[in-house]
Amino acid sequence: MTYADFERLQDPHANVMTRTHSNFADLIEYEKERAKKVFDSESIKSTVGESFSHDAPVRIDKLDDPVVLEKLKTAELAALEYLKNR
Numbered sequence: 001m002t003y004a005d006f007e008r009l010q011d012p013h014a015n016v017m018t019r020t021h022s023n024f025a026d027l028i029e030y031e032k033e034r035a036k037k038v039f040d041s042e043s044i045k046s047t048v049g050e051s052f053s054h055d056a057p058v059r060i061d062k063l064d065d066p067v068v069l070e071k072l073k074t075a076e077l078a079a080l081e082y083l084k085n086r
Contacts, residue, residue: 011022018024062068 008022021027
């Protein structure tokens, strides 16, 4: 058996506006290069440095704060009222 040689057909260069056009990939590369001439973000890329943490010298116990305790009691009463009405 013999096979005919495969020959890729080239679309005319008049208008490359569809993805099925044979030169669509070339158009994409051309537009990428054209866009780089307008704005190249390589110069403003930054790298993330080492993360850091620190220990707080004093531990703050929120349950000793009367304002926090009052808010917790109010939230508890609202939750109990909600559960009672369900």
